[in-house]
Amino acid sequence: MQExxxxxxxxxxxxxxxxxWVLVSPHRCLRPWSGQTEAAPEDQPPDPQNPLLPGxxxxxxxxxxxxxxxxxxxxxxxxxxxxVPDPPPSxxxxxxxxxxxxxxxxxxxxxxxxxxxxLMSIDEIMAVINEWTNQLQELGRRYTxxxxxxxxxxxxxxxxxxxxxxxxASSYLPNEPRVKERTQKEYYIKFKRPMLGDYMKQELEKKxxxxxxxxxxxxxxxxxxxxxxxxxxxxINGRPQRLTDLNDAQKKALADIMKKLCIxxxxxxxxxxxxxxxxxxxxxxxxxxxxxSPHWLLHAIYLPPLLRSATVKKFMVGYExxxxxxxxxxxxxxxxKLRECDDVHYKNKK
Amino acid sequence: MQExxxxxxxxxxxxxxxxxWVLVSPHRCLRPWSGQTEAAPEDQPPDPQNPLLPGxxxxxxxxxxxxxxxxxxxxxxxxxxxxVPDPPPSxxxxxxxxxxxxxxxxxxxxxxxxxxxxLMSIDEIMAVINEWTNQLQELGRRYTxxxxxxxxxxxxxxxxxxxxxxxxASSYLPNEPRVKERTQKEYYIKFKRPMLGDYMKQELEKKxxxxxxxxxxxxxxxxxxxxxxxxxxxxINGRPQRLTDLNDAQKKALADIMKKLCIxxxxxxxxxxxxxxxxxxxxxxxxxxxxxSPHWLLHAIYLPPLLRSATVKKFMVGYExxxxxxxxxxxxxxxxKLRECDDVHYKNKK
Ligand SMILES: O=P(O)(O)O[C@H]1O[C@H](CO)[C@@H](O)[C@H](O)[C@H]1O
Ligand SMILES: O=P(O)(O)O[C@H]1O[C@H](CO)[C@@H](O)[C@H](O)[C@H]1O
Numbered sequence: 001m002q003e004x005x006x007x008x009x010x011x012x013x014x015x016x017x018x019x020x021w022v023l024v025s026p027h028r029c030l031r032p033w034s035g036q037t038e039a040a041p042e043d044q045p046p047d048p049q050n051p052l053l054p055g056x057x058x059x060x061x062x063x064x065x066x067x068x069x070x071x072x073x074x075x076x077x078x079x080x081x082x083x084v085p086d087p088p089p090s091x092x093x094x095x096x097x098x099x100x101x102x103x104x105x106x107x108x109x110x111x112x113x114x115x116x117x118x119l120m121s122i123d124e125i126m127a128v129i130n131e132w133t134n135q136l137q138e139l140g141r142r143y144t145x146x147x148x149x150x151x152x153x154x155x156x157x158x159x160x161x162x163x164x165x166x167x168x169a170s171s172y173l174p175n176e177p178r179v180k181e182r183t184q185k186e187y188y189i190k191f192k193r194p195m196l197g198d199y200m201k202q203e204l205e206k207k208x209x210x211x212x213x214x215x216x217x218x219x220x221x222x223x224x225x226x227x228x229x230x231x232x233x234x235x236i237n238g239r240p241q242r243l244t245d246l247n248d249a250q251k252k253a254l255a256d257i258m259k260k261l262c263i264x265x266x267x268x269x270x271x272x273x274x275x276x277x278x279x280x281x282x283x284x285x286x287x288x289x290x291x292x293s294p295h296w297l298l299h300a301i302y303l304p305p306l307l308r309s310a311t312v313k314k315f316m317v318g319y320e321x322x323x324x325x326x327x328x329x330x331x332x333x334x335x336x337k338l339r340e341c342d343d344v345h346y347k348n349k350k
Numbered sequence: 351m352q353e354x355x356x357x358x359x360x361x362x363x364x365x366x367x368x369x370x371w372v373l374v375s376p377h378r379c380l381r382p383w384s385g386q387t388e389a390a391p392e393d394q395p396p397d398p399q400n401p402l403l404p405g406x407x408x409x410x411x412x413x414x415x416x417x418x419x420x421x422x423x424x425x426x427x428x429x430x431x432x433x434v435p436d437p438p439p440s441x442x443x444x445x446x447x448x449x450x451x452x453x454x455x456x457x458x459x460x461x462x463x464x465x466x467x468x469l470m471s472i473d474e475i476m477a478v479i480n481e482w483t484n485q486l487q488e489l490g491r492r493y494t495x496x497x498x499x500x501x502x503x504x505x506x507x508x509x510x511x512x513x514x515x516x517x518x519a520s521s522y523l524p525n526e527p528r529v530k531e532r533t534q535k536e537y538y539i540k541f542k543r544p545m546l547g548d549y550m551k552q553e554l555e556k557k558x559x560x561x562x563x564x565x566x567x568x569x570x571x572x573x574x575x576x577x578x579x580x581x582x583x584x585x586i587n588g589r590p591q592r593l594t595d596l597n598d599a600q601k602k603a604l605a606d607i608m609k610k611l612c613i614x615x616x617x618x619x620x621x622x623x624x625x626x627x628x629x630x631x632x633x634x635x636x637x638x639x640x641x642x643s644p645h646w647l648l649h650a651i652y653l654p655p656l657l658r659s660a661t662v663k664k665f666m667v668g669y670e671x672x673x674x675x676x677x678x679x680x681x682x683x684x685x686x687k688l689r690e691c692d693d694v695h696y697k698n699k700k
Contacts, residue, residue: 004435006447011437012522014446020525023429023450031427032409035509039386059382077381079373079669079676085354087361093537094549095573096364097356100373149668157665159385166668172362174674175370187443199444223445276668303671315507318499318516318626319429321653324524326429 007330015224016187016195017180022226023326031328037311041153041272044161046113052162054111069124070131071108072167078104080170102143102170107131109163116152116163116272118262118345125255129243132279133251135167136243140284143169145177148243153274155305155313173283180280181296188295196297200234209335212260216253219261221335226325228307228314229268229334233257233300241296242281258300260343265304267341275304357680365574366537366545367530372576373676381678387661391503391622394511396463402512404461419474420481421458422517428454430520452493452520457481459513466502466513466622468612468695475605479593482629483601485517486593490634493519495527498593503624505655505663523633530630531646538645546647550584559685562610566603569611571685576675578657578664579618579684583607583650591646592631608650610693615654617691625654 004011010025051058054066060076080102087097109128110120117125132148139146150165151158173181187195200218203209209220211231222232233254240246246254265273279300282293307314307328319326329337342349354361360375401408404416410426430452437447459478460470467475482498489496500515501508523531537545550568553559559570561581572582583604590596596604615623629650632643657664657678669676679687692699 001433001435004437006437009434009437010429010431010450012448012450014448016444016446021448021522023520023524025429027431028427028429033509035507036389036504077378079360079375079378081360081377083351084359085351087354087356087359092552094366094545094552096366098362098364098371100360100362145673147669147673149672151665151668154386157385157667159383168669168673170373170673172371174373176671176673195444202442202444276671278668278672280672301672315501317507318501318628319497319518321526321626322499322628322630322651323495323497323518323520323526 007333012324013224015222017183018176018224019179019183020224021324022224023324024330025326025328026330026333028328033308033312035315038155038313040310041155041274043114043272050113050160050162052106052108052160052164053113067108068111069127070110072105072131072135075104075106075166078102080104080168098172100170100172102168103139104169105135105167107135107165107167109165113162116262116266117258118266119347120163120259122252122255122259125259126252129246129251129254133243133246136284139167139169140242140244140288141286143171144173144283144285145170146284147174147278149276149278151276153272155274156276158274177280177283181283184295184297194239194295194297196234196299197239200236200297203234204236208332211264211335211338212257214253214256214260216250217257219257221331221338223331225331225334226316226327227303227305228327228329229265229302229304229338230331231261231302231338233261233302235298239294240281240298241291241293242284242298243279245281245290245298254300261302261338263343263345264338264341265302267346268338269306269310270346271310273304274306275302277302357683362674363574365572367533367574368526369529369533370574371674372574373674374680375676375678376680376683378678383658383662385665388505388663390660391505391624393464393622400463400510400512402456402458402510402514403463417458418461419477420460422455422481422485425454425456425516428452430454430518448522450520450522452518453489454519455485455517457485457515457517459515463512466612466616467608468616469697470513470609472602472605472609475608476602479596479601479604483593483596486634489517489519490592490594490638491636493521494523494633494635495520496634497524497628499626499628501626503622505624506626508624527630527633531633534645534647544589544645544647546584546649547589550586550647553584554586558682561614561685561688562607564603564606564610566600567607569607571681571688573681575681575684576666576677577653577655578677578679579615579652579654579688580681581611581652581688583611583652585648589644590631590648591641591643592634592648593629595631595640595648604650611652611688613693613695614688614691615652617696618688619656619660620696621660623654623656625652627652 281298282296305313631648632646655663
């Protein structure tokens with residue numbers, strides 16, 4: 001039989017962070033697509049009634065200040081409230097309910113509704129990162145987990161094109177970070193080094209999956225990526241465990257690499273690239289202190305759904321929901337395509 | 351403070367099968383929706399060129415027989431092939447690749463492209479179930495896992511409205527059943543009874559989450575459901591571990607409950623209700639034999655995306671992808687809404 005070629009022959013890859021496998025079927029890239037297509041992410045004309053604008057009145061009746069940088073306010077329809085009664089204790093192993101307290105906030109990135117991260121200046125993105133850090137500092141004192149995430153694009157359930165993210169803080173450690181807490185701890189006990197520190201170093205050596213890099217951060221398509229153009233930002237120096245551990249150089253370089261990655265994303269299919277992105281770092285809460293989680297390495301995750309064009313996404317459906325994630329092009333092929341994209345945003349050309 | 355009411359107060363619920371939690375935020379049902387809507391699932395006019403029709407020529411050049419019941423053929427763009435070279439052994443814990451062999455088949459349910467399960471007769475659905483059993487029998491001899499699944503509707507990535515499902519058989523045990531194998535085994539060792547047998551009995555007693563029921567099966571919205579109208583079919587008698595364990599009465603009653611559940615689904619928003627569905631039973635393969643997995647109970651799972659109407663779905667995005675699944679209406683509320691739907695399909699009324 002032929003020699004194994006990862007770009008031609010199906011295989012499964014292991015994600016040590018999530019303790020899960022992904023099926024990689026590169027030969028399937030040839031499959032034609034005749035199914036549902038999405039509306040192309042379009043430049044919507046700015047809506048003067050947009051409730052996220054400076055000075056606008058929101059559905060709660062509250063009025064935004066005339067902000068000129070970032071602006072944070074409580075989500076008017078929060079999934080998590082701070083004050084709710086606790087459910088009674090349940091001892092039936094099949095019907096377990098537990099208490100959940102929390103708070104949900106919305107954070108505008110910029111006063112201009114037509115802005116996005118790839119089009120913002122480094123200083124403007126720095127303001128966003130500084131505010132993330134403040135939010136984590138404040139909410140992390142009380143809450144076990146503070147999830148900062150951006151849903152970008154209508155296809156990602158984002159109902160407002162104004163550049164913004166959400167911050168959901170909870171009294172419980174959610175599933176995804178709970179698993180990462182376990183896997184990183186197990187690795188640390190075994191190897192005495194943080195898993196993602198080792199991973200980052202090997203990615204810097206192998207160079208196969210790097211999209212962009214600067215002095216402080218590297219963006220890779222993870223070896224175990226499930227979304228076609230998934231990416232992970234990893235800090236190169238100093239092993240920060242949480243966003244609050246970043247020094248000024250790391251913050252500035254984070255702004256730089258976020259912008260660079262998002263420019264490549266937008267250039268790939270010449271559209272405002274939709275994604276959900278967010279940060280994962282060590283858990284927080286009253287019992288936590290800086291430096292207490294050496295098994296953790298802070299990282300950002302980008303999960304974009306597009307597969308072939310601005311209008312054809314990867315459907316994570318039957319097999320993926322019931323059995324296992326499956327991808328067509330390999331992470332190395334995805335990284336190369338992104339690497340080859342221009343560093344100048346298509347809207348700023350000529 | 352007030353007394354805890356599960357229909358009013360947020361809480362988390364535990365899924366013992368997946369060892370995961372879901373955030374339930376019933377107060378959020380009030381949230382208005384102004385974001386992306388989907389094309390309503392419409393009755394497409396039958397396409398005379400449809401490659402799934404009896405007698406049609408498929409893209410592979412192969413011609414379908416003039417079948418009059420079910421028809422199974424190899425997927426022309428399979429994610430899994432039977433003969434591929436093995437990847438070399440990898441001992442780096444961060445870059446693990448493993449071999450994956452398999453086969454993918456497509457199975458037409460009916461010769462008529464306008465048919466769907468809720469509109470088919472019990473005998474026609476019985477033919478589908480019998481063919482599923484044959485397929486599992488044959489593929490299960492060689493393969494560790496045989497995933498039977500139906501992606502229904504364009505919103506679920508299904509590119510052809512002709513009633514059909516897929517069967518992907520693999521040499522590896524995929525993530526989802528791997529976790530269920532572990533959790534059910536742990537429960538069985540502890541309680542000496544199958545987890546889902548205990549669960550089914552308690553659901554029959556509590557009656558809060560039952561959608562429909564017959565002598566052999568019960569359809570519930572699971573206590574830990576993540577999709578708004580998720581459902582699970584559980585066998586009431588005899589503890590079948592795999593589809594191949596079902597007797598004739600169980601098969602006939604399965605056809606009956608599938609039809610009844612899908613009629614309620616279609617009646618909920620007066621549309622052909624999209625979903626991904628599939629079966630989970632004990633793993634297969636050369637070393638397996640009937641009755642060898644008493645910790646398993648065969649079950650079917652329905653994962654429908656719609657939330658509020660034929661055009662507004664639940665987006666599983668930022669928080670869900672990065673932290674934890676979240677739902678608005680409670681499983682009990684969803685079960686009640688489905689229960690209250692008519693038992694006669696809206697297309698067959700008067
Ligand atoms: O084979 P199909 O129906 O074209 O493909 C569909 O189902 C598959 C299995 O769930 C998915 O991997 C694909 O993303 C989806 O488009
Ligand atoms: O709060 P939003 O942006 O309206 O809501 C969006 O993001 C949330 C968090 O990922 C999801 O729970 C919702 O399904 C989605 O529509």
